[in-house]
Amino acid sequence: MKIPTLDKYGLSYEKVLEIIQPHKEDIVFISGSIAEGFSNEGSDVDIYIITKEGYEGNANTHAKEFSYGVEYTFLGYECLISAFVINGDMLYNIIYNIEEKIKSNQLVELNNKLIELYHRLYRGISLQNNQEFVHIKNKLDFEGFMMGLSKNRLVYSENRHDDAIGALNSNDLLTAFISSKVSLEKSVDGLLCAHGETNPSDKWLFKRLLSIYRIDCDWVKEFIDLYTGENKLVTLEEKTKEMLRLANLIRMKGYQLIK
Template sequence: MAIIVENILENPEDILKYLNNQEVFHVYLAGSLMEGFGNDRSDIDVYVICENIPQQFKSNKDNVVESLLWDGENLVRNIVCNGIRYDFEYWTREDFHKLIDRLNNIDFKTEGYISRFSDSEFDLLHRLKFGKALVDEEAFNKLHQSILFENLGFYQAITASEKFTSYVEDIQGATLSKDYGSAFFMVRRLLELAVTSYLAVHGETNPNIKWMYRKIVCYQERTGDKELLEKYLHFQTYPFDETTINLFVKEAMRFSQTLNIKTQNALRNNQLS
């Protein structure tokens, strides 16, 4: 699949021919393959930033248009060509630039509410970090350099951390009432929140939980910190055993709280900088 991506970057016309000659400002590859998480079965994700989103498309003889799906104001178009699936995601130039402005202008020093990105908006911003232009590379790179992607990590850490306290309280309540089964599964969710927040302040912002292992590996390769992966695997593979579950819950909570403290310190340092 890496060879296919390289071929597309070298021959962008193989992708651009599906755009029906509409006016576009940016077309770029993104997604799990560009991030280094994908595999031979991964889709090719193509983002199209245009003045107006097309309402209909012509079918080419060498592809099949599987579906057109509106997700809010943006459109996802699925095409299969020669056994490879391409996901084209269309955004208007206006919405695209408004989204980037919102990210760049987040005020982390405020004590007020920070407005939320929708799932599709956050996903777009995360994938944009790894985007490679298929048209006007110079303009795309200039735009890319102007985006404060660090803000995305702090935003994700804050929103994930907000759920942390309520999970701690629920786990304590379940443990006190000897509902160990609920506590067992809730503390795993607590761990996921703590790890997600901690990784986010270190730049790993992929929102899809299925890539948690790969995110931790990337963090480990950059920092040399092996403990996070070892602890995460230990707690996620711990067997359900009512004779030891209370100890497991306490250990998992202690580790999660340690991560949360480190995350909050990083957020505090950012607010003070």
């Protein structure tokens, strides 16, 4: 897999490794929007360090602790460099727990940070100790992961669809509109997960969509118009009903993929 360039940030991967200073035994990989080709001028350089020896930042870093690792932000460069440091044994436990949730259809219990971690492991590009990184990636059940997430998103979309119908029947148009918009968004999210686009960040929804489907596809254009408000439907009720119709069509596409 080709490593994307960091030239526009005035960086190279050798320079990034020099900045973050991992141990030689640490596994280091890049992931996030830059690795996936979604980045823009406001994007961070997202680095992961899998370590056995521990890690400490320096005076130019800001640390944020999580239950399973520490995220260091390196300041003073043209873009933010974020290094998420996780203990190797902790990572293996997380992978095992996620695999168990895949088998028991309990992925709904995962928070977005853990979903992001699993996604980024699979999409990550090695910068140091590639063989060890590939060994970890080979442990992932990514197909089960993406199918499980897809089903969760599609079921959630159906639930919001039912909420919208109930609100419409009660003439509660604002609630119906909000529920229908969420139903539409999650129907697309569920379809994308079935294609392997499991990034949980809402901000990349359109880029994820257009990485798979052409913008001139009828339902894609209709989704963008409805979701962004460009559609010229006259009333809130009409727009709500159109979003529910389209969400149902997209869910059908998603369910066909995960059968």
